[in-house]
Amino acid sequence: MADADLRRTRAVAFGRSGLSRFVPQTTVLNADDVARALKRMAHEIIEANSGLDDVIIIGMERGGVPIATAIASALESIENHAIEFGTLDVSFYRDDISTTSILPEVTKMPYSVTNKHVVLCDDVLFTGRTVRAALDAVTDFGRPKSIQLAVMVDRGHRELPIRPDFVGKNLPTSRSESVRVSIDGVELGTTERIESGTRESDS
Amino acid sequence: MNDLLTIEDLGADGINEIMLTADSMAEVSARPIPKVPALRGKTVASMFFEDSTRTRTSFETAAKRLSADVLNFSASSSSVNKGESLRDTVETIEAMGVDAIIVRHRSSGAPRQVAQWAEAPVINAGDGWHAHPTQSLLDAYTIRAEGRDFEGLNIAIVGDVSHSRVARSNIEAFSVLGANVTLVAPPTLLPPHVEALGATVSHSLDAVLAETDVLYLLRMQHERMDQALVPSLGEYHRTFGLTPERAKQLPSNALIMHPGPMNRGIEISPEVIDDPRVRVLNQVANGVVVRMAVLYLVVGSNGGVI
């Protein structure tokens, strides 16, 4: 089993180890579909911002980072110049910290966001709570001109008034299903626990 | 088990996980506004039954950077001096509603007792001669931050091991991470049955310096002279202190560490304090980020365990 299939949802310290495994059922998009969607989203971002001046791409840890990286590289190849890029871990801003405690990644924000058009990128938009956290996190780094949201999959079930600006695929799901997104494809399936004490995160 | 009482409770995986989390905390601490809402609405009780401005301040800073509220309790201002039992004191504090209890106590084992009585997780901020796990975590983090691999690293811990909680926890932490630990002290400053601690022993600092990657100096207390454990602090300095001559024998890429506060002219000569290999201020800075990581993992995880 690839490491990527194992998602550690709890800290191992303090006796709260937990691992879960994604069990795929249906392939929704293949790698080519994903590449096409990313390219389209890149064009939409350029169009919406009338170019890439003052645009900064920020990938949300962890699933959003490969999406953001792919979008940034698509943008760079279209416009032919380097683009400001950062990664953001929103663990410290979550509203469910006391029930999930996902180990944080290190946020890397080498560029100022003040007076920029920030494009937050994530793999799956579900309840909207992670995006809510990301909005708080971004504004801790400065005052952007605007914040936009790009997601590979919008699976519905929003719990907050949040909507994406750029969507790879609208995918109706049931709450019990899970969605796995990578640049190699999008799959629908379920998640099962393989260690006790696990609670699935909301992607 | 929510508590952090000893390094043994964590093991290598736990230590590494805290260090990984501390990387995120270091990033937060480097921001223009070094504060995140991770523990907003949480209250952390800081119960210091023994004075320690440094450790208390470090924990308090860590808690505040995570937006936790800190409830300060110090023995001098409390009824502990009036003979109230430790349990009564802890239960009183807990009744005020706290999400974690940081305990510093001059009695070995007191945090473990507190953990038995308290619902909230307990973080040991140093107990007697027993353990000081967050100090060891920050020390390990400081070494790791230098890009050093613990596997095979030679660490010498010099001084009063017998009365040192730092030494006990550091031996455990460094050893479990793969380092070779040598204790350097006169026999009177080593605990009886020192082999129980699982480290090599030397009575000569000069004999180990050339092979040392990390020189960890322990604080020497004046009262050890009164107990006839060393003849004088002068002799201690000449025999076990880091003098300029000894500093020359130490490899150029070695690290010099001390849990603070340093006794200039005892553990270390004043001339050596500004040696570029000294990492004492890094230790202090790392203390905050490591304690942020501990608080985040302990308090942030609390209550949601299925």
Add this chain to the structure above:
Amino acid sequence: MSTFLHGGSIVGPNGVETADVLITGNSIVAVGTNLPVPASARTIDSTGMVILPGLVDIHSHLREPGNEEAETIQTGARGAALGGFTAVVAMPNTNPTIDSPSVVRDVLALAEGVACEVLPAAAMTVGRKGELLTPMGELAAMGVRIFTDDGSGVQNPAMMRSIMEYATGLEAITDGEPIVLAQHCDVTALSDRGHMHEGEWSTRLGMAGQPVIAETLMMQRDVALAELTGARIHFQHVSSAHGVEIIRSAKASGLAVTAEATTHHFTLTDAACAGYDPVFKVHPPLRTSDDVAAIREGLADGTIDAIATDHAPHEPHTKEFSFDHAPPGMLGFETALSLALHELGLPLERIVELMSVRPAEIAGIGDRHGRLIETGNRANLAIVDVDETWTVAGTAMASRSQNTPYEGRELKGKVKYTIVEGEITVDQGVATR
């Protein structure tokens, strides 16, 4: 008033055998089978149980006068009776110290009518301070036979020599009955910073230790002083393998030394302190498994004369102090017999020697206690179901305190009846006084 014990296994002069026992007044009046039973006698069916001479504890703390919150003579004696004891020696480290005729009289008055015989030991030095001799002659004349500063040893060798020399003259007052000087061997200069055995565990736990040498140095001193003076020295609660060895060689050289070991020193080790639970704090401290093995061997081969409890109650809240601030001591009365019967692997007759016969002789009460089940002997005995299992619970004990180190442990062997001077003080496992 007669009591008829039917069908039990008695520990008598011929070893363990099945016999009926008839008690009238304060004496055993008949032992045998097919005894005529007086119509008025109460019959206790002792089938399947053993009938032992009542146990004697030469080392207990009843805390009265002065610390009645922890224990009183009445509650202490009740616990002792529940443990099968018919006599206990109460240590003098009370407040005030039992160091004068008036305090001895008070204790004897408080001991009247309690569930077992209580004999006060008296201090060797006034206030146990090691400075002035107590009126040992007057106290001996009142019947005190054991003198001790228990809680600490006499530190000054000149003082100890003086005590020993003075004591050898007292047998003129007691008609030749021996005066026993019971020493808590502990050189405090070596141990008084410590809270547990100095060893691997104290090092791991970051606790100042009490080294074995603190015990053995004083033992060696007292052996030498006993050789010099001819006094009878009794070593209390020997805790170390080296200590056992010192006694063994002293006895081999013909010296009149005696020694006791406590139940906790042959059942528990310093590893019990790992959780910092102050209930495991005791002086002398719990030591290593090698020490435990040596004590067991000493009990088996007669080097150690007696098992004592060192029953030391402390109010429940003292358990809530940190280990180093908590007072040392453990409850012992109600668990001692079960542990001795099932932990030592010794025959019943040997347990009776260790817990009844020898301690009665040391305490100078061999006329009425520690006598085998035999016609003509005083009716001080215990009837025990040796196979009954029970779970230790401090709250269920008679003591006013709960500091048993065996909490939650399942033990085998339960005292069902204790008879003191012919009167039932424990009836079907329940204390009557």
